[in-house]
Amino acid sequence: MQKSIGNKVNCAVFISGTGTNLNCIIKNAKKKFFPIKVSLVISNKSDAFGLNYAKKNNIPTKVFSSLNMKSFEKKTLEELRRKKIKFICLAGFMKILSKKFIKKFGYNIINIHPSLLPKYKGLNTHFRVLKNKEKISGCTVHYISSKLDSGKIILQKKVKVKNNDTSISLQRRILKQEHILYPEAIKTIFS
Ligand code: GRF
Numbered sequence: 462m463q464k465s466i467g468n469k470v471n472c473a474v475f476i477s478g479t480g481t482n483l484n485c486i487i488k489n490a491k492k493k494f495f496p497i498k499v500s501l502v503i504s505n506k507s508d509a510f511g512l513n514y515a516k517k518n519n520i521p522t523k524v525f526s527s528l529n530m531k532s533f534e535k536k537t538l539e540e541l542r543r544k545k546i547k548f549i550c551l552a553g554f555m556k557i558l559s560k561k562f563i564k565k566f567g568y569n570i571i572n573i574h575p576s577l578l579p580k581y582k583g584l585n586t587h588f589r590v591l592k593n594k595e596k597i598s599g600c601t602v603h604y605i606s607s608k609l610d611s612g613k614i615i616l617q618k619k620v621k622v623k624n625n626d627t628s629i630s631l632q633r634r635i636l637k638q639e640h641i642l643y644p645e646a647i648k649t650i651f652s
Pocket residue numbers: 478479480481482483511552553554573574575636639
């Protein structure tokens with residue numbers, strides 16, 4: 462995707478929960494040479510903690526909770542058009558966007574997932590990694606498709622699994638790496 466010279470790409474971040482990846486994207490986007498500007502945060506949960514990071518940084522938020530997916534996508538597309546959003550980062554967004562939505566928006570949608578895709582798509586990633594006695598796990602930033610945690614991979618980061626790891630300790634270590642990987646992947650896309 463091309464960025465007009467001197468301008469940042471207008472971006473929306475979609476969240477459902479804690480929003481630590483959102484926070485790290487906001488922090489990076491404040492830097493002069495980072496390619497995107499976060500102009501909108503969309504949540505499907507009214508109590509998503511991540512909304513606080515948007516508010517703290519004076520970024521407009523929209524909450525579309527208790528809607529079915531069709532209405533959610535319709536309202537969201539309207540809002541994205543109103544705000545002239547050209548790029549979407551999913552950050553802990555717990556819904557699957559439809560093929561129609563992805564096409565209508567123009568495919569510029571990326572996601573972060575806490576595993577080395579294509580391994581361990583879906584939920585309870587760290588638990589399954591430990592159960593299978595994997596030595597290495599990690600995180601992936603990828604374009605989205607209408608299939609869960611699929612789509613072209615942009616960047617990955619490996620994290621060693623320790624003998625005494627629990628799901629929580631592994632999740633914490635991987636999340637730290639996610640905060641490095643996500644901004645790197647955004648830079649890679651626009652370089
Ligand atoms: C992250 O582990 C991300 O990879 C996954 O959901 C989690 C969201 O964390 N998709 P946060 O809301 O960004 O803190």
